[in-house]
Amino acid sequence: MIWVNEQIDPSGLIYSCIACRDEDHAKACHESFEANLTIEQKAAGWIAQMRTVASWEEVPVNALKLD
Helix, strand or coil: CEEEEEEECCCCCEEEEEEECCHHHHHHHHHHHHHHCCHHHHHHCCEEEEEEECCHHHCCCCCEEEC
16 A cells, blocks of 8 residues: 655645655654645645555656655
8 A cells, every 4th residue: 555645736736745655654744744734725725635545656746755
């Protein structure tokens, strides 16, 4: 399983993305992504999301991939 963390802007574009196989690292990354969004960004529609995928081919190409 690969954990994918994304910060997504209001238009749906991925602003930043980190993928890794370590669940603890992924959770820490998600918390950081969430904490780094300002109140104004959240109000404008920015989101931080964490999801899982089965293979590296499913990870967005612009992601920082940590194996």
